[in-house]
Amino acid sequence: LTAFEAASLWLVAQKKARPADVQAGATAYLKLTGDVVGGYVLLRGAVEATARLKTNDGDPAWLKAKVELWKLYAAHILSHAQALHTAITAGAASLETLSEGL
Numbered sequence: 001l002t003a004f005e006a007a008s009l010w011l012v013a014q015k016k017a018r019p020a021d022v023q024a025g026a027t028a029y030l031k032l033t034g035d036v037v038g039g040y041v042l043l044r045g046a047v048e049a050t051a052r053l054k055t056n057d058g059d060p061a062w063l064k065a066k067v068e069l070w071k072l073y074a075a076h077i078l079s080h081a082q083a084l085h086t087a088i089t090a091g092a093a094s095l096e097t098l099s100e101g102l
Contacts, residue, residue: 003085004036010089024095025088032084039070039078046070 007029014021049066052058 001036003081004032007032007085007088014091018091020092020096024090024092028084028087032081032088035077035081035084039073042066042070042073 007025011022011025011029046067046069049058049063053060053063053067
């Protein structure tokens with residue numbers, strides 16, 4: 001969430017100053033947004049599953065799998081949030097420089 005919030009604020013700040021920076025970071029921002037939303041949905045499921053495990057409400061194997069899925073997602077998907085933040089806030093300068101050379 002920290003990387004998502006920081007990237008969002010940076011993009012809003014760039015909207016008037018450097019619109020090209022916003023465009024350059026758009027794809028990475030959409031990926032980060034999807035990752036964060038997906039993580040939120042899985043986290044809610046894991047929290048509910050944990051509560052249900054404590055009260056023996058449901059299939060324990062299925063409920064434990066929901067918790068493990070959240071852990072896997074956090075480790076393998078959400079761990080990339082800072083890298084996506086870096087890509088978003090890199091701006092368009094390198095793209096503009098590359099375009100000049102073509």
